Amino acid sequence: MTEAMLAVNGLSSGYGQATVVRNLDLTIARGEIVAVVGKNGMGKSTLLKSIMGYLPKFSGSVSMAQNAISESRPHQIARLGVAYVPQEKALFQDLTVEENIRLALRGSAGWNEAKATIGRCFPFLLQRLQQKAGTLSGGEQKMLLMARGLSVGAKVLLIDEITEGMQPSIISNLVNIIKTERDRSGLGVLLVEQNIPFTRAVSDRYVLLDKGEISGSGNTRDADTHEKITAHISL
Ligand SMILES: Nc1ncnc2c1ncn2[C@@H]1O[C@H](COP(=O)(O)OP(=O)(O)OP(=O)(O)O)[C@@H](O)[C@H]1O
Numbered sequence: 680m681t682e683a684m685l686a687v688n689g690l691s692s693g694y695g696q697a698t699v700v701r702n703l704d705l706t707i708a709r710g711e712i713v714a715v716v717g718k719n720g721m722g723k724s725t726l727l728k729s730i731m732g733y734l735p736k737f738s739g740s741v742s743m744a745q746n747a748i749s750e751s752r753p754h755q756i757a758r759l760g761v762a763y764v765p766q767e768k769a770l771f772q773d774l775t776v777e778e779n780i781r782l783a784l785r786g787s788a789g790w791n792e793a794k795a796t797i798g799r800c801f802p803f804l805l806q807r808l809q810q811k812a813g814t815l816s817g818g819e820q821k822m823l824l825m826a827r828g829l830s831v832g833a834k835v836l837l838i839d840e841i842t843e844g845m846q847p848s849i850i851s852n853l854v855n856i857i858k859t860e861r862d863r864s865g866l867g868v869l870l871v872e873q874n875i876p877f878t879r880a881v882s883d884r885y886v887l888l889d890k891g892e893i894s895g896s897g898n899t900r901d902a903d904t905h906e907k908i909t910a911h912i913s914l
Pocket residue numbers: 694699717718719720721722723724725726
């Protein structure tokens with residue numbers, strides 16, 4: 680797990696004149712699952728949107744598999760193997776499950792490969808391929824967002840608060856899915872979360888974000904780190 684896939688160096692970004700993420704350094708190695716945790720409004724989603732090219736990078740640099748992506752557009756970043764699972768319901772509600780996934784593929788991974796991923800990770804979706812996304816429940820739509828992210832054959836997956844509003848049984852299933860896909864393909868994962876039990880179960884490493892800056896980090900399995908993070912989040 681030493682090969683750095685995604686590297687963020689001194690990144691600052693935000694909205695208009697407002698700097699939200701400040702001078703942030705972060706790397707995701709091949710096969711590594713890193714969780715960025717922090718209270719509401721600390722800049723977690725802003726960080727992911729900025730890496731993905733949806734927000735301008737004010738300063739610093741980001742690279743993916745040694746390619747500079749600081750100035751790249753989202754589709755170029757996606758082409759290099761970064762996929763994004765947004766917090767918002769970013770599905771085409773009037774399109775079917777299959778159409779939503781096919782649109783994300785855009786010639787990268789083939790449909791057969793995508794179908795195999797869906798069957799492995801979210802088999803219930805195979806029975807719903809022709810169902811309109813908007814008719815799925817909130818939790819099912821989150822799973823479709825994950826299925827779409829996993830189906831494109833990404834090398835690094837950015838996941839924004841996937842557990843929000845999900846049932847506990849689905850959350851524990853999700854831990855297995857993410858870890859299994861990591862073990863299978865060396866997928867690197869950067870997830871932002873407020874759900875500490877999920878984060879502890881799924882990730883290798885924590886990074887604590889406080890007002891856009893990293894204020895702590897550590898190994899997920901380290902009890903002291905876990906206690907500090909839990910205390911910070913519940914303050
Ligand atoms: N579109 C926007 N325009 C201006 N400011 C924004 C916008 N979106 C977010 N912000 C501000 O940026 C800051 C960080 O927001 P962000 O959504 O990144 O936080 P977060 O840590 O992901 O929190 P949450 O868990 O609530 O999503 C907040 O102060 C927020 O008000």
